[in-house]
Amino acid sequence: MADRVQFARMNGLGNKILVIDMRGRKDRVTPEAAIMLNADPATRFDQIMAIHDPKAAGTDAWIDIINSDGSMAQACGNGTRCVVQALAAETGKKAFLFHTVAGLLETREHDDGMISVDMGIPRFDWKDIPLAEEFHDTRRIELQIGPIDDPVLHSPSVASMGNPHAIFWVEDDVWSYELERFGPLLENHPIFPERANISIAHVRSRNEMDLRTWERGAGLTLACGSAACAAAVSGARTGRTDRTVTVNVPGGPLVIEWRESDDHVIMTGPAEWEWSGTLDPATGAFQRDETSGETGARAL
């Protein structure tokens, strides 16, 4: 097949990401290709990050974010770190400004390999989440699941990081909840007209929490960067945590700082290259490159 592009299979704390290089092309990764790639265990993914030519002066690239069900997402913190690592390995640059449907994303790779993404200013107005009904206080909305007089999960905080998030606070272990059962029901609850990413959070201290997420359009994942940001700001808003928090997601820790000076949320964590190959963005047919099997930072 002649019409192939480079791609890399990467992960951000276990969040399965395909970074696809669409620069210099006018077409987009088709829903058919996404479905084919997700159907193959080798390329099964949580999000595709498709890098396109920049659309505005001063930006390094336009990025399309595609969930594994083929829907588009407005934010993907873990995937953004993967793109930074791949482009830093390609260009030697350390800082990039990306453009997505949700706006601009400022990013930086640090000397120790950790990557920070400025995830922007969170929004809390019910219309911005969006919610289907008016709620004045989005720190705690009326929503519950389970028996009416003894709900399993209830009263989440909601926030938008560009994409919609609901955070259910629990006193006990986040692993004691059947998120695979409740996640799909809550994701598609009529209160969320654009669906929502659903998380369970347990606060360990003012600077640490555990978090599991059922992702809109992708299901259970090992990590969700935007959910970690939504949980951190909701923790601070509800008085549970300080503005800098380590969020332990199943894949490992992310450090989230809700910056005092400008209310931007800065997420810092790792990214990991697994292997590279070429694929046809129309059909999803792919071929893996012969590699030495080493891991670490790599250009696409």
Ligand SMILES: N[C@H](CCC[C@H](N)C(=O)O)C(=O)O
């Ligand atoms: N894994 C991503 C989030 C994907 C968001 C997506 N599931 C949606 O909002 O539809 C992250 O690291 O932020």
